[in-house]
Amino acid sequence: MGLMKVFSGSEILALALQQRIEAIGVDTVLKNNIQSARLGGFGTSGQAVELFVQETEFAKVNPVIEEFRMSI
Numbered sequence: 001m002g003l004m005k006v007f008s009g010s011e012i013l014a015l016a017l018q019q020r021i022e023a024i025g026v027d028t029v030l031k032n033n034i035q036s037a038r039l040g041g042f043g044t045s046g047q048a049v050e051l052f053v054q055e056t057e058f059a060k061v062n063p064v065i066e067e068f069r070m071s072i
Contacts (some may be wrong), residue, residue, distance in 0.1 A: 003029060004058055006065055007051040014049040017068050024064060026057045 007017050011032065018028050033048035053061050 001055040003052040004055045005050055005052050006058070006061065009049065011049045013072060014051050017065065018051055020064050020068055021051075021053065021061050024060065026053055026061050028053055 006021075007014055014030060018030055021028050029052040031050040031052065033050070
């Protein structure tokens with residue numbers, strides 16, 4: 001199995017969701033394209049941070065993701 005993208009958006013929101021997911025014991029991977037683009041000398045869009053979880057963990061994190069989306 002591989003990684004599944006569960007969020008794409010601002011860094012602040014991605015970090016908030018990451019904290020909620022990790023609080024239930026699921027590891028996450030945060031891909032920050034803002035930092036990558038800055039180091040490369042390019043600009044980015046506001047949707048430049050992506051959050052991933054293992055596909056096998058999606059059923060466990062989906063309620064957390066849905067609750068988070070309803071709260072923003």
